[in-house]
Amino acid sequence: MGDETTALLEIRKLSKSFPGVRALEEVDFTVRRGEVHALMGENGAGKSTLIKVLTGVHGRDGGTVRLDGVEIHAHSPKEAEAAGISTVYQEVNLIPYLSVAENICLGRQPTRLGLIRWGAMAERARAALARVDLKIDVSQPLSSYSIAVQQLVAIARALDISAKLLILDEPTSSLDEKEVAELFKVIRKLRAAGMGVVIVTHFLEQVYSISDRITVLRDGKLVGEYETSKLPRMELVSKMIGRALAQMQKVEAEAKQAQVEEKRELLLELRQFGRPGWVAPLDMSIAKGEVVGLAGLLGSGRTETARLIFGVDHAKNGEMRLSEKRVLFKSPREAIREGFAFTPENRKVEGIIPHLSVRENIVLALQAKQGVTRTLSRKQQIDIAEEFIKLLGISTTGPEQPVVNLSGGNQQKVLLARWLVMQPRLLILDEPTRGIDVGAKAEIEKLIQSLRAKGMAILFISSELEEVVRGCQKVIVLRDRAKAGELAGDQITEEAIMQTIAGHPHGT
Amino acid sequence: MARERLQPSKNAWWFSLIWPVAALALLLLFNLLFTPGFFHIEFREGYLYGTLIDILNHGSKVILLSLGMALVIATAGVDLSVGAVMAIAGSVAAQLINRPNTPLGAVIAAALVVAVICGCWNGMLVTLFRIQPIVATLILMVAGRGIAQLITEGQIVTFTHPGLTFVGNGHFLALPFPIVLALGMLGITVLITRKTALGLFIESVGDNATASTFSGIDARKIKFFVYLFSGLCAGIAGLVAASNIRCADANHAGLFLELDAILAVVVGGTSLTGGRFYLAGAVVGALFIQTLTTTMYMRNVSADVAPVPKALAIIAVCLLQSPAFRRRLTSTFRGKPA
Numbered sequence: 001m002g003d004e005t006t007a008l009l010e011i012r013k014l015s016k017s018f019p020g021v022r023a024l025e026e027v028d029f030t031v032r033r034g035e036v037h038a039l040m041g042e043n044g045a046g047k048s049t050l051i052k053v054l055t056g057v058h059g060r061d062g063g064t065v066r067l068d069g070v071e072i073h074a075h076s077p078k079e080a081e082a083a084g085i086s087t088v089y090q091e092v093n094l095i096p097y098l099s100v101a102e103n104i105c106l107g108r109q110p111t112r113l114g115l116i117r118w119g120a121m122a123e124r125a126r127a128a129l130a131r132v133d134l135k136i137d138v139s140q141p142l143s144s145y146s147i148a149v150q151q152l153v154a155i156a157r158a159l160d161i162s163a164k165l166l167i168l169d170e171p172t173s174s175l176d177e178k179e180v181a182e183l184f185k186v187i188r189k190l191r192a193a194g195m196g197v198v199i200v201t202h203f204l205e206q207v208y209s210i211s212d213r214i215t216v217l218r219d220g221k222l223v224g225e226y227e228t229s230k231l232p233r234m235e236l237v238s239k240m241i242g243r244a245l246a247q248m249q250k251v252e253a254e255a256k257q258a259q260v261e262e263k264r265e266l267l268l269e270l271r272q273f274g275r276p277g278w279v280a281p282l283d284m285s286i287a288k289g290e291v292v293g294l295a296g297l298l299g300s301g302r303t304e305t306a307r308l309i310f311g312v313d314h315a316k317n318g319e320m321r322l323s324e325k326r327v328l329f330k331s332p333r334e335a336i337r338e339g340f341a342f343t344p345e346n347r348k349v350e351g352i353i354p355h356l357s358v359r360e361n362i363v364l365a366l367q368a369k370q371g372v373t374r375t376l377s378r379k380q381q382i383d384i385a386e387e388f389i390k391l392l393g394i395s396t397t398g399p400e401q402p403v404v405n406l407s408g409g410n411q412q413k414v415l416l417a418r419w420l421v422m423q424p425r426l427l428i429l430d431e432p433t434r435g436i437d438v439g440a441k442a443e444i445e446k447l448i449q450s451l452r453a454k455g456m457a458i459l460f461i462s463s464e465l466e467e468v469v470r471g472c473q474k475v476i477v478l479r480d481r482a483k484a485g486e487l488a489g490d491q492i493t494e495e496a497i498m499q500t501i502a503g504h505p506h507g508t
Numbered sequence: 509m510a511r512e513r514l515q516p517s518k519n520a521w522w523f524s525l526i527w528p529v530a531a532l533a534l535l536l537l538f539n540l541l542f543t544p545g546f547f548h549i550e551f552r553e554g555y556l557y558g559t560l561i562d563i564l565n566h567g568s569k570v571i572l573l574s575l576g577m578a579l580v581i582a583t584a585g586v587d588l589s590v591g592a593v594m595a596i597a598g599s600v601a602a603q604l605i606n607r608p609n610t611p612l613g614a615v616i617a618a619a620l621v622v623a624v625i626c627g628c629w630n631g632m633l634v635t636l637f638r639i640q641p642i643v644a645t646l647i648l649m650v651a652g653r654g655i656a657q658l659i660t661e662g663q664i665v666t667f668t669h670p671g672l673t674f675v676g677n678g679h680f681l682a683l684p685f686p687i688v689l690a691l692g693m694l695g696i697t698v699l700i701t702r703k704t705a706l707g708l709f710i711e712s713v714g715d716n717a718t719a720s721t722f723s724g725i726d727a728r729k730i731k732f733f734v735y736l737f738s739g740l741c742a743g744i745a746g747l748v749a750a751s752n753i754r755c756a757d758a759n760h761a762g763l764f765l766e767l768d769a770i771l772a773v774v775v776g777g778t779s780l781t782g783g784r785f786y787l788a789g790a791v792v793g794a795l796f797i798q799t800l801t802t803t804m805y806m807r808n809v810s811a812d813v814a815p816v817p818k819a820l821a822i823i824a825v826c827l828l829q830s831p832a833f834r835r836r837l838t839s840t841f842r843g844k845p846a
């Protein structure tokens with residue numbers, strides 16, 4: 001093998017399309033022997049597609065993958081494993097009720113005459129675990145150990161397969177600080193042994209503490225490959241989000257004119273509000289007629305904060321005050337009663353009732369608030385549905401069409417309609433423009449502004465900084481599930497938000 | 509063209525009725541041609557008699573069960589305990605009616621309250637302890653017959669009280685009383701689900717429980733209610749079953765009827781994955797199953813082998829209802845040169 005470089009994995013011009021989306025466009029990606037390589041990018045950048053093509057979950061449309069100089073073309077995760085590529089996913093993909101030893105040797109159990117040699121299997125499992133510095137009883141079921149240990153077991157399994165390349169997909173999202181440190185110790189040991197490690201994570205701190213090099217993807221294209229030590233955080237964030245630094249300095253001043261209005265009446269106030277291991281205690285306030293943005297990378301705690309406010313999850317510390325009155329919500333139902341509304345990020349799972357009609361989806365929250373007995377008549381329901389279909393320009397064959405048949409943007413409008421019917425005091429929008437076309441995006445942004453002008457308080461969560469800068473009077477920036485800063489008025493620029501996300505106080 | 513015109517009406521409630529009604533019609537047509545006397549109805553001593561009346565009469569128990577079952581299945585659950593709850597309700601009624609000076613109203617009320625408590629037990633296991641419905645209701649399905657045995661002290665308790673006997677054998681407006689009872693319950697169920705928002709909430713919870721909770725629906729309350737209601741329906745069916753034979757048989761009352769009820773609901777067009785439910789469909793489904801049973805009986809198919817043709821007929825109906833199967837069928841025909 002012509003081994004002039006130290007490249008372990010070489011991906012060249014890899015392309016992959018799904019119906020309607022180019023998930024990967026001629027992406028190059030190189031991992032050297034004995035390095036930890038961070039694969040970075042926002043949601044939809046193509047990270048997971050890249051990994052799935054690499055591990056044989058998806059096929060590819062074009063390009064080559066060479067491991068150790070040999071071209072490979074895995075058609076299934078099993079083939080990829082055999083070639084030397086092992087993946088450890090965020091949610092440990094082992095079998096919880098089998099023993100640790102069985103999990104490590106699954107599919108490759110040592111046998112004699114078709115019978116499993118339990119002794120040899122335990123021995124092999126212990127040897128694999130020793131490489132990740134783990135001494136546990138291998139006969140116990142996997143589920144009896146913590147997630148951190150399970151993660152290490154998954155890595156041990158990868159080692160037992162004699163993997164050359166280890167891919168860790170969000171390995172730290174369910175670990176605490178100490179466990180992360182333990183995991184990193186193991187990763188460094190593997191790196192020292194010459195293994196290539198690819199890590200996908202959204203924790204910036206961790207990228208800088210563990211990785212040697214970084215590859216950034218955006219919208220399915222390669223942005224670049226960088227030495228971690230030579231890439232300032234600020235630049236990394238701007239590369240992920242896709243704004244040139246210089247361009248970011250220019251802020252649309254005219255859009256900010258609505259900023260300096262007269263003092264607004266305070267609606268919601270959070271004081272040291274949070275939940276341990278979920279969102280660190282934070283302060284925040286929203287006034288009537290104000291759009292407050294929640295910015296931060298994916299996983300920074302934006303959705304988590306919204307869920308705490310809406311009563312989906314329960315805050316453990318601090319307090320929430322609504323018009324100076326202390327409130328505590330045990331369920332969304334209670335939050336709705338106080339005039340809160342929430343369109344979740346995951347429309348399909350948490351938003352729409354897919355097989356019910358547009359009409360039923362629109363009147364659902366109102367009817368739920370009214371209770372079983374104060375039933376809206378069929379005519380009232382149709383009137384409400386038709387009013388909002390017209391108001392929001394929902395394109396549907398009529399109020400009786402099942403929502404599942406609508407496009408993403410129209411589903412989002414149906415969800416908005418469901419809440420606007422209620423005339424909420426506080427509207428929480430979690431990624432309201434994700435996955436919908438540009439036209440619908442603009443309409444939704446316009447709608448938000450007109451609601452604000454009517455005095456509604458809006459909490460706006462978006463990954464698109466442009467939208468946040470354009471629409472918000474105040475921005476709370478989150479990083480690693482804690483509040484990293486707050487910007488108001490003229491301070492709100494994409495640059496300032498990115499600096500805060502990256503962990504530098506703005507102005508430096 | 510015709511296909512396009514059909515599209516918008518696909519959501520109309522009667523659209524789902526097409527297949528079960530077609531199946532029932534086919535079965536009736538078969539009997540019209542091959543089973544003499546099947547459609548003969550007689551007016552004797554002020555009452556209606558005939559095979560069709562018998563079908564309605566005997567089918568009323570499954571109809572009653574399928575009303576509650578339809579709501580449970582709409583929430584993506586299932587209630588396996590209804591047969592056992594029938595036995596419990598029948599046992600309570602038979603034991604109490606034999607005590608001197610117990611008014612009929614109190615006996616019926618007591619039996620129904622016990623049945624509702626059984627439903628609440630199921631509802632509690634499903635909502636509070638989050639046990640999967642099939643497991644949660646399996647507990648009472650198995651234990652319920654034991655409880656009924658305890659109530660009857662291991663005996664088959666017979667009774668002669670004319671009031672209680674009327675429930676299963678009496679006539680009202682020339683029709684056997686169980687038919688009136690089943691129709692009444694159908695009316696009540698339609699009323700509480702379609703004339704209030706309850707039906708919307710049930711379908712919404714069954715289709716997407718998380719999104720329903722996010723919209724302010726108390727999904728647990730809704731689920732609890734459907735099990736309670738299923739218990740009530742089973743209680744009424746239990747009274748009919750005991751009254752029919754004038755005794756409480758803890759071992760055999762309502763045996764396997766939970767399966768007939770589930771079948772009736774599924775044949776009626778309600779999906780086991782939850783969401784939309786069709787009460788009229790469930791009733792047609794129950795009648796289909798009863799007609800099938802009666803047809804077997806009238807054509808002298810031995811009771812031991814009757815389940816086989818019954819199963820075949822049900823498979824045919826289920827296949828006809830499956831959009832995937834229909835698509836495959838049409839594409840096969842289209843594939844062939846005409």
